[in-house]
Amino acid sequence: MARRKDARAVAGAPPRPPAVAATPPGRTKTILAIVGAALAAAAFAWLLSSVLIGRAVAGRLPRLANPIADTQPVADAIGAADAAARRWPTAASVGELAMVYHASLRPLEAIQTYTLATTLDRADWRWSYYRGLLLEERGDQVGAHEAFTAVARQVPSHGLTRFHLAEIAFKAGRLDEARTEYLATRTAAATIAPPVVESLPPRGGIPLGAYASLGLARVELEQGNRQAGRDQLTALVRAHPALGSAHALRRRLEDDGSARGADDGRAYVPPADPWLDAVVSRSWHPDLLLKHAAIAGRTGETVWREWLVRRALTASPRGLDVLLEAAATERAANRLTGALEFLQQAEAVAPDDHHTLVESGRTLSDLGRLTEAEAVLRRATRVRDAAAEYNLANVLDQMDRWDEARQHYERALVINPYHSRAMNNLGIGFSRRGDLPRAVALYQRAIAMAPDVPDTYTNLSAALGGMGLFKEALEATDVALRLNPSAADAHSNRGIALAQLGRGAEARAAFEAALRIDPGHTDARRNLAAIGSKYY
Amino acid sequence: MPITRRVLLATAALGALAVFAFQLWRAELSLGDLVGPAQFDLQDALAEGRGVARGEPIAVFAPRQVGAAVTSDDRPLVANVTIVDLDQDGRADLLAADAATNRIVWLQQDANAAFTERELASVPGPAHVSAVDLDRDGDLDVLVASLGVLFPNNAPIGAVIVLENTGRQQFVPRVLVDKIARVSDVQAGDLDGDGDLDLAVAQFGYDQGETRWLQNQGNWRFDSHVVHNLSGGINAVVADADGDGDLDIVSLISQEWEEIYVLTNDGRGQFTPVRVFGAANEDFGSSWITVIDLDRDGDVDILYSNGDAFDYAPPKGRGWNGVQWLENTGGLRFTYHRIADYPGASSPQAADLDGDHDLDIIVVSAYNDWAKPSAQSMVWLQNDGSMRFTLRDLAASPTHLLTLAVGDLNGDGRPDLATGGAHVSWPYDRLSRLMIWTNQWPGARTQGR
Numbered sequence: 001m002a003r004r005k006d007a008r009a010v011a012g013a014p015p016r017p018p019a020v021a022a023t024p025p026g027r028t029k030t031i032l033a034i035v036g037a038a039l040a041a042a043a044f045a046w047l048l049s050s051v052l053i054g055r056a057v058a059g060r061l062p063r064l065a066n067p068i069a070d071t072q073p074v075a076d077a078i079g080a081a082d083a084a085a086r087r088w089p090t091a092a093s094v095g096e097l098a099m100v101y102h103a104s105l106r107p108l109e110a111i112q113t114y115t116l117a118t119t120l121d122r123a124d125w126r127w128s129y130y131r132g133l134l135l136e137e138r139g140d141q142v143g144a145h146e147a148f149t150a151v152a153r154q155v156p157s158h159g160l161t162r163f164h165l166a167e168i169a170f171k172a173g174r175l176d177e178a179r180t181e182y183l184a185t186r187t188a189a190a191t192i193a194p195p196v197v198e199s200l201p202p203r204g205g206i207p208l209g210a211y212a213s214l215g216l217a218r219v220e221l222e223q224g225n226r227q228a229g230r231d232q233l234t235a236l237v238r239a240h241p242a243l244g245s246a247h248a249l250r251r252r253l254e255d256d257g258s259a260r261g262a263d264d265g266r267a268y269v270p271p272a273d274p275w276l277d278a279v280v281s282r283s284w285h286p287d288l289l290l291k292h293a294a295i296a297g298r299t300g301e302t303v304w305r306e307w308l309v310r311r312a313l314t315a316s317p318r319g320l321d322v323l324l325e326a327a328a329t330e331r332a333a334n335r336l337t338g339a340l341e342f343l344q345q346a347e348a349v350a351p352d353d354h355h356t357l358v359e360s361g362r363t364l365s366d367l368g369r370l371t372e373a374e375a376v377l378r379r380a381t382r383v384r385d386a387a388a389e390y391n392l393a394n395v396l397d398q399m400d401r402w403d404e405a406r407q408h409y410e411r412a413l414v415i416n417p418y419h420s421r422a423m424n425n426l427g428i429g430f431s432r433r434g435d436l437p438r439a440v441a442l443y444q445r446a447i448a449m450a451p452d453v454p455d456t457y458t459n460l461s462a463a464l465g466g467m468g469l470f471k472e473a474l475e476a477t478d479v480a481l482r483l484n485p486s487a488a489d490a491h492s493n494r495g496i497a498l499a500q501l502g503r504g505a506e507a508r509a510a511f512e513a514a515l516r517i518d519p520g521h522t523d524a525r526r527n528l529a530a531i532g533s534k535y536y
Numbered sequence: 537m538p539i540t541r542r543v544l545l546a547t548a549a550l551g552a553l554a555v556f557a558f559q560l561w562r563a564e565l566s567l568g569d570l571v572g573p574a575q576f577d578l579q580d581a582l583a584e585g586r587g588v589a590r591g592e593p594i595a596v597f598a599p600r601q602v603g604a605a606v607t608s609d610d611r612p613l614v615a616n617v618t619i620v621d622l623d624q625d626g627r628a629d630l631l632a633a634d635a636a637t638n639r640i641v642w643l644q645q646d647a648n649a650a651f652t653e654r655e656l657a658s659v660p661g662p663a664h665v666s667a668v669d670l671d672r673d674g675d676l677d678v679l680v681a682s683l684g685v686l687f688p689n690n691a692p693i694g695a696v697i698v699l700e701n702t703g704r705q706q707f708v709p710r711v712l713v714d715k716i717a718r719v720s721d722v723q724a725g726d727l728d729g730d731g732d733l734d735l736a737v738a739q740f741g742y743d744q745g746e747t748r749w750l751q752n753q754g755n756w757r758f759d760s761h762v763v764h765n766l767s768g769g770i771n772a773v774v775a776d777a778d779g780d781g782d783l784d785i786v787s788l789i790s791q792e793w794e795e796i797y798v799l800t801n802d803g804r805g806q807f808t809p810v811r812v813f814g815a816a817n818e819d820f821g822s823s824w825i826t827v828i829d830l831d832r833d834g835d836v837d838i839l840y841s842n843g844d845a846f847d848y849a850p851p852k853g854r855g856w857n858g859v860q861w862l863e864n865t866g867g868l869r870f871t872y873h874r875i876a877d878y879p880g881a882s883s884p885q886a887a888d889l890d891g892d893h894d895l896d897i898i899v900v901s902a903y904n905d906w907a908k909p910s911a912q913s914m915v916w917l918q919n920d921g922s923m924r925f926t927l928r929d930l931a932a933s934p935t936h937l938l939t940l941a942v943g944d945l946n947g948d949g950r951p952d953l954a955t956g957g958a959h960v961s962w963p964y965d966r967l968s969r970l971m972i973w974t975n976q977w978p979g980a981r982t983q984g985r
Contacts, residue, residue, distance in 0.1 A: 030540050037544045038551040045552035049559040105855040107877075122562070137817045137856045139842070139874060144816070164816065171795065171814025245792055248743045252765050267847075268792035268818055287854060291819070294848060320907075320962060321850055328849070353962040354611075355850065382609050384636065417660055418685045418693050449691045 054089035057116050061085060061097065062109040073284035073315045074104045085113075091121030098127065103283035107134050125154040129161060129275060141168050159188030159208050160273055166215055179219050185212035194274030197281045201303040205272040210240045217249065226253065242299075244268060269298050280308070284315040286322050293325055297332065305329055320349050320356075327359060336367050354383040358391055365395050374399070381408075386416035394425065402429055420449035424456050431463050439463045454484035461493040465500070473497040488518035495527055507531055588876035591918065593929035596889075597953060597973035602630065602651040603643050604969065612636055612969035614956025615686065619943030620667040622676055623705055628945045630954050631678065632970055633662035635686045640665055640678060640699065643970065649946060651972075656707045657699050661685045661718070663740075668724040670733050671756070675701040683718040683740065688846075690742035694719035696735065696750065712750060712758050717741030717767070725774030725783045727751070728805035734758075736785045738769035745769050747787050747797075751805060763799055763807040767791050768822075775827040775836050778868050786838060790822040796838060798868055812870045813840075813862055821845060821857055823882045830861050830886055830895055831923055838862040838870060843881035845903035850961035853879025853903040859917065876917055876927050880904045883940040887951040890977050894919040898930070900937035902958050906966075913937045914955065914973075934968035936960070950975035 064082050081100040085093040098113035114131040117124070132147030145168050151161045166181030186209045213236050220229035233250035236243060245268045280292050289312040296305035309329045312322045323346040330339035343360040350356055361377035364370075373395045380388035393408035406429060412422040427442035443460040450456070461476035477494035480487055495510030508531050514524035606612055613636035622629045622642055630643040630651065638660050643651040661683035667676040677700050684693025695714035699707035712735070721738035727749055728734060735750040735758065745767030750758035768791030777784045777798040785799040785807065794815040799807040815822070821844040830837040839861050845851035858877040862870035880903030886895040897917040904911040913935050917925040938958035945952040953973040 033540075034544055034547050037548040041548035041552040042555045045555040046559065049556045053559055107855060119562075136815075137820075138858075138877075139815050139817070139820060139856075139860060139872060141814075141816065141872065167816040171811065171816055173811055244743070248767065252744065270818055287852065290848065291854065321848070321852055324849060350962045352608075352964055355961070383611050385611070416685055416687075418689060418691060420691075449689070449693070451691075 054120075057094060057120060058086045058089040060112075060116055061089075061094070062101070062106075062112060070104065071284065071286075071315055077282065077284055078104055078106075089120070091117050091124055091127075094120060095124065095127055098130065099279050099282055102130060102134065102279050103281075103285065103288060105285050105288055107138060110134055123154075125151045125158075126275065129158075130279065132161075132164060133276065136164060136168070141171060144168060156184075157188045159185050160271070160275070162188055163208060163212060163215075163271065166212065170215060170219065175219050175223055179216060182212040182215040182219065185209065185215075195278040197278055199307075200277060200281050201307055203272050203274070203277065203304060204301060205269070205299055206240050206243055208271045210236060210243055210246075211271045214243065214246050214249075217246070221249070221253075229253070267298050269295050284311070286312045286316040286319050289315070290321060290325050293329070297328070302329075302333060305332075318345070318349055320346055320353070323349065324356065324359070327363070331363065336363055339363050340367065354380045354385050354388055358385070358387050361388075361395065362391050365391070365398065370395050370399050384415060386412045386419055386422075389415065390419060390422050390425075393422070397425060397429065402433070405429065418449045420446040420453065420456070423449070424453070424459065427463070428459060431459070431466070436463045436467045440467070452483060454480040454487050454490065457483070458487060458490045458493060461490070461497065465493060465496055470497045470500040474501065486517055488514045488521050488524070491517065492521060492524040492527065495524065495531075499527070499531055504531060588917070589924075589926045591926040591928045594916065595930075596975065596977040597930060598976055599931070599971050599973050601968060602970050602972055603632075603641065603653040606967050606969050608964070608967070610636075610967065610969070611959045611964070612957045612967060613686065613960065614939060614958060614969060615662060616664045616939045617941050617954050617956040617970060618666055619941045619945060619952075619954050620676065622667055622678075624676065627947070628943050630941075630970060630972070631665050631667060632956055633659075633665045633680070634969075635662055635683075635958075638662065640680055645945070657697070657709045659695075659697055659709075660693070663719065664721045666723065668733065670698055670724060670752075671700065672732065673701075673703070675703055677701045678707060679722050679724060679735070681719040681722045681737070682714075683720060685718075688742050689718065690744060692716055694739055694741070696722050696737055698756075700756075710756055712756075713737075713760055716748075717745045720769055721771050721773075723772060723774050727774070727783055727785075727801060729782060729803055734805070736772040736774050738772035738787060740769050740790075741767045742791075743767055745791075747772055747785065747799065749785065749805065749807070761805070764797065764809045766793055766795075768793055770822065771825050773825060773827045777827070777836055777864070779835055779866070786825065786827050786836075788822055788825045788840070790844060792818040794818060794820040794822050794842075796822075796825065796840065796862065796870075800868065810868050812838075812868060813872060815842070817856065819847065819854070819856075821847075821854065824884060826884055826886060828886045828895070830897075831863060832895065833864075835864040835866065837864045839884045839886055839897065841878075841881040841884045841899060843879065843901060843903060845880060851903045852905065852961075853881075853901065855879070857881050857903075859884050859897060859899050873923070875925050876915075878915060878927075879911075882938055885940050885942045887942045889916060889951060889975065890918065891950075892919075892921065894921045897925065898940060898942065898953060900940045900955060902936050902938040903961075904935070906935045906963050911935070914940070914953075931973075933966040934971065935963070935966045937968070945972055946974060948975075950977065 077100050081097040085097040095117035098110050098117055101110035101113055111131055111134050114127040117127040128147045128150045132144045136144035148161050148164050162181050162184040166178050170178035217229045217232035230253050233246050236246045283289055289308045293305050293308040306329055309326050316322045323342050327339040327342035340363045346356045357376050357380035361373045364373035377392035381392055389408045389412035393405045396405035409422045409426045412419050423442045423446035427439040431439035440463045443456055446456045457476045457480035461473040464473035474497040477490045480490035491510050491514035495507045498507035511524045511528035514521050614632050615635040616633040618631045619628050627645040629645050632641050634641055640656045640659055640662055642654045642656050645651050659680050659682050662680055663683045664681035666679045670677045677698055680697040682695040692715045694716045696712045696719055698710045700710055702708055717739040718741050720740040723736050724733045732752045734752045737748045739745045746762050747764040747769050748760055748762045750760055766789050768789045770790050771788040773786040774783050775786055777786050778800055782801045782803040784801045787797045789795045795811055796813040797809045797811050799809050801807055821842045823844040824841045826839040827836050841859050843853055843857040845853055857879045859875045859881050861873050865871055880901035881899050882902055884897055884899045886897050889896045896919045900914045912929045912932055914930040916928045916930050918928055934957055936957050936959045937955045939956040941954045942951050952975045955971050957968040959967055
């Protein structure tokens with residue numbers, strides 16, 4: 001059939017364009033309107049539900065006591081964080097409140113609030129991590145394992161999480177799992193940026209991998225692989241001599257009775273944790289701050305320790321434990337006058353506390369204020385306490401009141417028959433007064449009690465040398481120098497013993513070593529000169 | 537309404553509902569949760585087993601100081617106390633390890649309920665004391681664990697000492713082993729199944745420590761066997777932990793390890809250590825275990841406190857200190873149950889204090905926040921019969937209680953208490969050395985364990 005011609009074409013008018021598929025302008029608008037409405041409704045629903053859910057979450061926040069039964073700084077911190085979380089309950093504000101509870105040693109509230117923060121933002125693994133730390137702290141290994149497992153799923157390369165999982169598995173006897181997690185800890189990349197807290201000093205410490213290695217060594221030992229465990233521990237103590245637990249385990253395997261090194265007895269310190277530091281940085285609770293200050297004292301992190309103590313002093317300026325820790329921190333930094341000020345404040349808080357009096361007396365003695373030290377220490381000795389007796393004896397000894405000093409050293413030994421420093425000092429007193437056999441006996445007792453104190457061996461070597469027992473004296477200096485290669489007196493005594501044994505060249509080297517360490521060492525200088533004239 | 541508008545509204549409503557539902561699912565909430573308040577308080581924590589209900593304080597014990605009087609310049613330090621009828625005259629006495637004066641003392645009760653103190657021996661750093669007829673001659677001898685010195689020291693100054701009862705309440709000291717890592721506990725039991733009593737020994741040491749057993753060869757000769765090499769041993773309790781009929785050693789290890797082991801016995805004195813609990817918190821502060829069938833299901837459980845505070849100067853309890861029990865579920869598996877937080881918790885004991893046929897728990901504290909007048913030195917965890925506990929304050933004075941014993945002191949069938957004070961830190965305003973606490977709960981009678 002022929003196409004109908006357009007009538008207009010027949011009539012000569014220009015042809016209409018051909019008709020296309022029907023999309024009138026109205027339909028596009030309709031579709032756009034529907035999509036727009038849906039999006040707007042979704043956005044509105046999102047907003048409304050967020051608000052409602054936030055309010056529901058806020059309703060689940062821990063009930064705040066009124067007043068909050070804590071010190072004012074802690075109460076203020078909790079109050080402020082709680083108000084912020086209730087006003088606008090987001091994951092961030094609720095998480096912040098949880099951290100403040102955590103920092104304020106309110107574990108139940110913190111655990112609950114971390115859980116709430118997680119529901120608001122599942123992507124933020126920190127809340128599960130912190131909850132895991134709290135549960136682990138309280139012995140709930142099962143709960144902690146669940147929390148850390150959730151974190152590991154989100155951030156498998158978070159070394160600290162893998163370490164906690166390893167420790168929990170080890171404690172539960174799941175040794176293969178523990179091994180896997182310790183290995184994962186060692187290889188975890190440091191790609192997770194730790195939180196930055198501007199006010200905190202930088203931290204150091206033993207690397208996490210070392211702790212993982214310690215764990216692996218324990219796994220080996222527990223599985224009966226003694227040699228493998230021993231090899232792990234040997235490598236570990238070589239690389240990280242400050243890891244005291246590794247020394248203790250290794251020595252148990254070696255059992256060769258050798259004297260310890262200076263690092264052997266270091267108390268265990270947990271691995272550094274910047275996430276936990278972020279909690280600690282929020283704390284105004286002296287107990288938490290002092291716990292971490294004690295750890296910092298063990299690791300020698302002076303700046304971190306001082307930061308914590310300063311904060312604890314702000315929170316609790318008259319807390320006895322805070323003042324004593326502040327004094328100890330000042331002593332560690334050799335700021336004795338500062339230490340004394342804190343101790344005097346502590347005495348004002350607790351006038352009958354003999355421990356404080358002993359510390360005050362000790363500090364006064366170190367400052368050379370011996371008369372004041374004696375007065376304070378006599379007050380301390382009203383209580384039957386070995387430390388008080390010993391320190392009083394020490395002061396009297398320095399004042400050259402030997403008979404009185406001797407009485408108090410002996411009283412210290414009656415109270416504590418194993419007081420090695422009292423034995424050592426008694427030995428020095430007898431040695432100075434020419435009673436060398438008695439001195440030797442006391443030094444040997446002291447060594448039996450504390451075999452890792454180099455000074456005792458140095459003193460013993462001097463007494464043995466005085467008795468003409470130069471071979472034995474030399475052996476004593478050998479041990480002293482093994483424990484402390486920088487002991488100038490030990491080098492000097494060694495030189496004397498060697499010289500007397502006819503080993504002039506070695507004696508010369510020993511005196512020179514003493515002078516390198518202490519150029520003002522008069523005995524070494526004199527003896528070196530004597531050696532020079534005799535042998536060269 | 538035009539179709540378009542209806543479609544519009546329907547789409548918008550569906551979209552909003554979908555988003556709403558998604559949000560609720562993500563937050564693990566229901567619609568009802570959005571409506572009413574659901575304030576968190578401790579009830580939630582209780583339901584999840586993380587806290588303990590607090591009951592009203594209760595005054596059912598009448599306290600009395602016994603033994604040597606205490607002056608304000610004294611700093612008593614009793615490391616261990618036990619209730620035992622040492623002279624077998626039908627009246628309970630006290631035995632105590634006085635670490636302040638390095639003595640073992642006996643407080644002998646007479647017919648007038650007066651206690652007369654007598655020194656049995658001088659022992660350096662006594663940590664644990666108990667009575668047992670070790671030589672099977674019909675009278676009770678005294679077993680002593682000697683640390684040498686109470687405060688940290690790694691020197692081999694520990695010893696196991698027996699005060700042999702010669703028959704007329706004269707006690708002759710015998711050193712069974714010495715010059716070893718500091719000894720914190722010694723307990724008797726027939727470990728090799730040969731009919732005599734051997735000894736399980738916990739050695740705290742410091743960096744080095746171990747657990748050993750002393751095999752009784754008769755005539756006061758003992759062979760020593762080290763069975764476990766870890767420092768920090770606090771308790772070595774003899775009990776059949778695996779239910780196989782022989783006696784094992786349940787060992788609490790503190791220091792940085794914080795673990796509990798069952799050293800399983802093959803019946804002939806060969807022991808294999810099995811770790812049944814370990815806290816990954818190296819500062820957990822393990823302080824004591826008591827092995828007892830707490831839930832009365834026929835096997836022994838482990839009642840366990842963590843409250844040691846000697847890592848701090850001055851010593852002070854921490855928020856994670858408290859009491860828990862490890863429920864024996866067979867096959868050397870133990871399920872952990874936290875019971876209560878309690879700073880400085882030490883020496884938990886179990887007894888039916890209220891006569892309701894279940895075992896309650898009493899705990900003392902040596903390291904609470906004594907600056908607060910309300911800080912408790914002794915609390916009672918009252919069992920409701922279903923192993924749910926309510927904490928009741930028992931005493932805020934005296935402070936610094938380290939050791940606790942339970943026994944019927946006055947023969948009335950009710951379990952009484954004895955405590956020892958350890959005043960190693962300030963304040964010194966509420967001192968005690970040895971105290972007895974007579975149970976006056978109406979109707980309570982000793983049920984046995």
